[in-house]
Amino acid sequence: MEGSTADLIRAQLRRLRVAAGLSQEEFGKLVHYSASMVSAVETGSRPYDRSFLTRADEVLDSGGLLVALLRIAEREGQPSWFLPWLDAERLAQQLRVFQPSLIPALLQTEGYARAVIRCDDLLSDEEVERRTAARLDRQAILDQPEPPQLIAVIDESVLHRRDERFWPVMVHQIEQMIACAERPNVSVHVIPLSVGLHIGLSGPFSLARGVDGGWVAIMENQLTASPTDGEADLATLSARWETVRNEALSRQQSIQLLKKAAKSWT
Structure with a gap:
């Protein structure tokens, strides 16, 4: 919002x-x-x-x-179910994001965001551009005087989804993610393909901690996303976060893997 x-x-x-x-x-x-x-x-x-x-x-x-x-x-452009999360994201002191299939929204380049949104062939060009702009606007929180700490975990498969339309987009996207990962308030961790199956493949989720220390979470699917601050849901997602984070490489190891992936696209 x-x-x-x-x-x-x-x-x-x-x-x-x-x-x-x-x-x-x-x-x-x-x-x-x-x-x-x-x-x-x-x-x-x-x-x-x-x-x-x-x-x-x-x-x-x-x-x-x-x-x-x-x-x-x-x-003004956002579905009602997403507004509580946007509010939580904007106010967060810490964000934990797990994505098994895409680059996290807060780290997407304009080209990558537009390409992903355009995959929905039911959207008009105007709507694609509106949604792309809205997604990029969310990233302003990372440039605040006191930005939140963002910890993002992705699956390595995200970096190797081959599509000729993505060729120039992915090079820029991975390079930008490397630059973001080198910022003091951003950590990117990659779960290598060698891990195989893991609980994170069940779907993406994010956690936001506010200034009061309370957590809000969101779980996404094809049609909607479900923000929650329920104690049981937060406990489950916090446990899953620990699992996917432990499966991932360290910060420096992940940056090296990202650099290797960027070269593979060129």
Whole structure:
């Protein structure tokens, strides 16, 4: 979600709560949140979701204002199920990303992103360009004065998916990933083909830790993605993260493998 839209929703939430004469603790009890959680949502250190905004509209008798603002954000280009994750990603202090089949979105070049998005032949050229721009916009978090720590784990097969359309794209993509991996706040780790089968092949997932220390996760599939901060889901994905991270090469070994893969494309 665009920062301005997210900030507007938070500002309206606080305004409505204050106008209703409710403290953060009183409001939290009504929407089943702790006072500290309400504070975190209002200050932007914790993401919100549709169910929270729906409850807030009901408690504050706002006529559906907060959900209406969320719909505006959706019309601006992002599906509703993805907005909580974009908010969590934008606010994260640490990001853990696992991708078994693609370069992670935060590390994609414009050419690679466009080529991947264009694989969906149901999209118009205009929509492909819009989605490409939106994906690149997300990468701005890595250039902030205090950027999050990004740890990305990929499967080596991602580097060898041969397609003539990808030939010039992949060389640039791998070179950029090497440059990113050499930044102090970014680590890229590769699971070598020699590992064979591993639990990560079940699908991609990401974890984001906010300033409050809380984690949010997202699991992706063909049609949607499922953001969650449920304790059981986070425990499962954290365990899977440890598994795929342990299967991967070290930072320097991964950079050397990336350099070797770049040469294979040239």
